[in-house]
Amino acid sequence: DGGITQSPKYLFRKEGQNVTLSCEQNLNHDAMYWYRQDPGQGLRLIYYSQIVNDFQKGDIAEGYSVSREKKESFPLTVTSAQKNPTAFYLCASSPGTGNSYEQYFGPGTRLTVT
Amino acid sequence: GESVGLHLPTLSVQEGDNSIINCAYSNSASDYFIWYKQESGKGPQFIIDIRSNMDKRQGQRVTVLLNKTVKHLSLQIAATQPGDSAVYFCAELNRDDKIIFGKGTRLHILP
Numbered sequence: 001d002g003g004i005t006q007s008p009k010y011l012f013r014k015e016g017q018n019v020t021l022s023c024e025q026n027l028n029h030d031a032m033y034w035y036r037q038d039p040g041q042g043l044r045l046i047y048y049s050q051i052v053n054d055f056q057k058g059d060i061a062e063g064y065s066v067s068r069e070k071k072e073s074f075p076l077t078v079t080s081a082q083k084n085p086t087a088f089y090l091c092a093s094s095p096g097t098g099n100s101y102e103q104y105f106g107p108g109t110r111l112t113v114t
Numbered sequence: 115g116e117s118v119g120l121h122l123p124t125l126s127v128q129e130g131d132n133s134i135i136n137c138a139y140s141n142s143a144s145d146y147f148i149w150y151k152q153e154s155g156k157g158p159q160f161i162i163d164i165r166s167n168m169d170k171r172q173g174q175r176v177t178v179l180l181n182k183t184v185k186h187l188s189l190q191i192a193a194t195q196p197g198d199s200a201v202y203f204c205a206e207l208n209r210d211d212k213i214i215f216g217k218g219t220r221l222h223i224l225p
Contacts, residue, residue, distance in 0.1 A: 006157075040123070041218075045213075101146060101211070105157030105159070107157050108155070
């Protein structure tokens, strides 16, 4: 069953703690992305990676960090420096630049920080 | 600058009628556009895409129209069904090959 998975679906943390969100894909896609979605809003790009061991900041990278040690995995850490971490986080992958820009999304992780 | 926006935040349509969701974009150099559907609590799903060398593209029950003159994109859904209830996002590919998403339109199906 090919696809992109995110875990957990719901995550609760206390303010001041770092938390890591998992994203795994078995689609053999080169590119992976992290987005943040707030209620009634579109998707805002946090970080993206077009190849293993390389990643770039998106529009709202402050307070977040990522790694891309394996092609299949692109974990996102929400650090205590992120001022408003409560949101719905979406991971996506795509074959990469070229003929297809279609992004395949995971089911999302809803993070609540209190 | 680049921006992708939608005319209406919520659209209510009678079941069985056709739905038309509109989107305006500001970057005249954009040459690739995508429509996504997002059901409640889930990630967005690809519906259909269109390149700027086309005016129209059809899928199963969906049609995307592109008017480059007025920088307008629309998604038409034929014979709207309850399962079409979702938020629909248009997105555009910017100069850096990044997808920029609009804020979305919620489609509400009336019985």
